[in-house]
Amino acid sequence: MPPDRGRSGLGVRRIVRRLASPVYLAALVAIVGFAYLGQGDPMSYFALSLVIASIYITLALAWDLSSGMTGYLNFGLPFFFGLGAFTTGYFSWQDHVRSQPLLAIASLAVGLLAGFLFAFPTLRLRGPYFSLLSILLPLIATDVVLSYWTQLHMPTQGYYSIPLLGPTSAAELIVLSAVNALLLTGFFLLRDSHFGLVLRGIRDDEEALSAQGVRTFPYKLVVFTLASGAAGYAGAMYAMVISFAGPDTFQFTFLIFPILIVILGGTGEIAGSVLAGYVVMLLYSYFLQAFTELTFIVFTGAAILLVLFLPGGILRPLRSFIQFMRTPEPP
Amino acid sequence: MSLLELADVSRSFGGNRAVDRVSFDMSDRVLAVVGPNGAGKTTLLNLIAGQLRPSRGSIRFRGREISRLAPWRIVGLGMVKTYQIVRPFRSLTVEENLSLFARLRGKAEVGEILQETGLREVRGQLAGALPFGLLKRLELAKGLASRPELLLLDEPIGGLSREEAQGLVGTLEALKSHGVGMVVVEHRLSEILPIVDRVVALDQGRLIFHGTREGFFEDPSVRAAYLGGRDAGG
Ligand SMILES: Nc1ncnc2c1ncn2[C@@H]1O[C@H](COP(=O)(O)OP(=O)(O)O)[C@@H](O)[C@H]1O
Ligand SMILES: [Mg+2]
Numbered sequence: 185m186p187p188d189r190g191r192s193g194l195g196v197r198r199i200v201r202r203l204a205s206p207v208y209l210a211a212l213v214a215i216v217g218f219a220y221l222g223q224g225d226p227m228s229y230f231a232l233s234l235v236i237a238s239i240y241i242t243l244a245l246a247w248d249l250s251s252g253m254t255g256y257l258n259f260g261l262p263f264f265f266g267l268g269a270f271t272t273g274y275f276s277w278q279d280h281v282r283s284q285p286l287l288a289i290a291s292l293a294v295g296l297l298a299g300f301l302f303a304f305p306t307l308r309l310r311g312p313y314f315s316l317l318s319i320l321l322p323l324i325a326t327d328v329v330l331s332y333w334t335q336l337h338m339p340t341q342g343y344y345s346i347p348l349l350g351p352t353s354a355a356e357l358i359v360l361s362a363v364n365a366l367l368l369t370g371f372f373l374l375r376d377s378h379f380g381l382v383l384r385g386i387r388d389d390e391e392a393l394s395a396q397g398v399r400t401f402p403y404k405l406v407v408f409t410l411a412s413g414a415a416g417y418a419g420a421m422y423a424m425v426i427s428f429a430g431p432d433t434f435q436f437t438f439l440i441f442p443i444l445i446v447i448l449g450g451t452g453e454i455a456g457s458v459l460a461g462y463v464v465m466l467l468y469s470y471f472l473q474a475f476t477e478l479t480f481i482v483f484t485g486a487a488i489l490l491v492l493f494l495p496g497g498i499l500r501p502l503r504s505f506i507q508f509m510r511t512p513e514p515p
Numbered sequence: 516m517s518l519l520e521l522a523d524v525s526r527s528f529g530g531n532r533a534v535d536r537v538s539f540d541m542s543d544r545v546l547a548v549v550g551p552n553g554a555g556k557t558t559l560l561n562l563i564a565g566q567l568r569p570s571r572g573s574i575r576f577r578g579r580e581i582s583r584l585a586p587w588r589i590v591g592l593g594m595v596k597t598y599q600i601v602r603p604f605r606s607l608t609v610e611e612n613l614s615l616f617a618r619l620r621g622k623a624e625v626g627e628i629l630q631e632t633g634l635r636e637v638r639g640q641l642a643g644a645l646p647f648g649l650l651k652r653l654e655l656a657k658g659l660a661s662r663p664e665l666l667l668l669d670e671p672i673g674g675l676s677r678e679e680a681q682g683l684v685g686t687l688e689a690l691k692s693h694g695v696g697m698v699v700v701e702h703r704l705s706e707i708l709p710i711v712d713r714v715v716a717l718d719q720g721r722l723i724f725h726g727t728r729e730g731f732f733e734d735p736s737v738r739a740a741y742l743g744g745r746d747a748g749g
């Protein structure tokens with residue numbers, strides 16, 4: 185390992201060196217590859233499955249950057265996702281805004297803002313208390329929004345006729361894949377920087393980290409705000425894919441699947457989540473067709489087995505093997 | 516001006532006065548804090564490092580009142596504490612453990628610290644995989660990474676073999692000669708004695724002696740409370 189690995193600086197050569205990682209490159213190849221494969225039959229079930237997979241991968245990346253890297257479990261992720269979907273629904277209602285990029289940016293902004301407002305007071309609490317609030321506060325907020333719903337002159341069942349993201353699933357897949365590639369690259373660089381090192385330090389022993397000099401709060405605030413923004417963006421995409429945003433956008437599947445993906449990909453690995461995202465979501469789509477009713481039960485069962493037998497994900501055993509091969513004999 | 520100045524510092528846990536009206540000035544490089552188990556040594560270091568708030572009293576570092584500051588601010592001023600029970604960042608490499616703290620005050624040369632503390636050979640290994648002796652060294656190195664002027668060391672050689680301890684004391688001696696100040700809590704006083712300038716002795720939270728190391732062994736109250744019957748050398 186080169187001795188200056190932990191240093192900052194945005195030199196192009198340094199960035200290239202950092203990105204020359206097998207896992208990152210594999211994830212990038214997967215994104216490009218699946219985007220290409222999805223073009224075969226633009227309206228196929230396969231292309232649609234890839235579109236849905238891409239949205240879950242965005243959520244998984246958001247979860248991994250924040251909760252995965254720091255160990256602060258944020259169960260409010262589906263709230264920010266739903267908020268993003270509603271923001272897109274709200275602005276597109278009665279044809280106010282028809283521009284998809286504008287809608288996505290609005291949802292991103294609302295996600296960032298809501299994430300910041302949520303994270304600022306709650307991140308002062310340590311792990312379990314933070315997690316509890318991450319469940320409670322979004323529940324309360326959702327309740328308040330829904331009870332004032334009709335007074336706000338909103339459509340009762342939810343927003344419909346939201347502009348579609350693209351004319352075909354294949355076209356939508358290109359947009360989603362491009363953004364995922366950007367997020368993957370950005371988050372991966374962040375993980376490998378001094379900033380990411382502090383996040384991993386937080387997960388290992390935050391008390392020792394701050395006692396020995398690192399003020400951890402700003403780091404946590406940044407990643408949880410970013411993650412909420414990404415979730416808001418993902419919500420906008422979802423709303424524009426199904427052309428609808430209703431109360432069921434706040435579903436817990438938008439929490440459970442991203443977590444499952446991150447565990448399988450290796451918590452805190454970032455790039456692993458992309459690979460695992462395709463595996464999990466394509467399998468899920470296949471199961472949906474094959475088992476219909478039983479899908480969720482089969483899947484939850486698989487998740488439990490996974491956590492029991494591969495708590496470090498699929499990459500970790502590989503990684504420790506590589507580490508083992510590289511480490512010289514101890515003196 | 517003294518490096519460190521404690522005036523009337525107390526801290527209780529429930530009814531138990533772990534540190535009881537302790538006052539002293541530190542102007543030399545290396546101060547040893549000794550006393551039997553439960554005397555309040557760790558509590559005293561935690562108070563100085565800002566990890567506990569004193570119930571009363573004032574603590575000054577280079578003339579500045581610090582008893583209400585957060586620990587990370589105190590590190591920023593140039594004082595850091597290491598843990599008696601080591602707390603490495605287990606999923607990070609040895610080098611990354613140091614990099615975490617290397618830009619808090621100016622820029623520390625991680626390579627030099629690895630060299631000084633004898634961790635160069637293992638710099639790429641995960642901290643979680645290190646043997647105990649190296650973890651004790653890593654604990655010291657983590658402290659050094661924020662380039663402190665004053666290091667608070669809680670039993671830096673506790674649990675080490677005699678040879679390992681000798682090596683570590685050699686490292687501390689080199690640090691002292693580079694101008695780093697140290698408050699060393701240590702059970703095994705005889706082994707760190709060569710680098711000690713002054714000694715503070717605690718017993719049941721109270722300061723019973725403050726003076727030179729020569730004076731320490733001659734002091735009647737020390738003999739009675741601390742050396743009396745038991746072995747001070749650990
Ligand atoms: N966090 C705490 N809560 C309650 N009591 C404590 C705590 N920390 C230390 N004590 C008590 O304070 C006294 C001094 O402990 P400590 O400072 O650890 O002693 P030493 O380091 O000299 O062995 C002991 O009686 C211990 O039980
Ligand atoms: Mg102690």
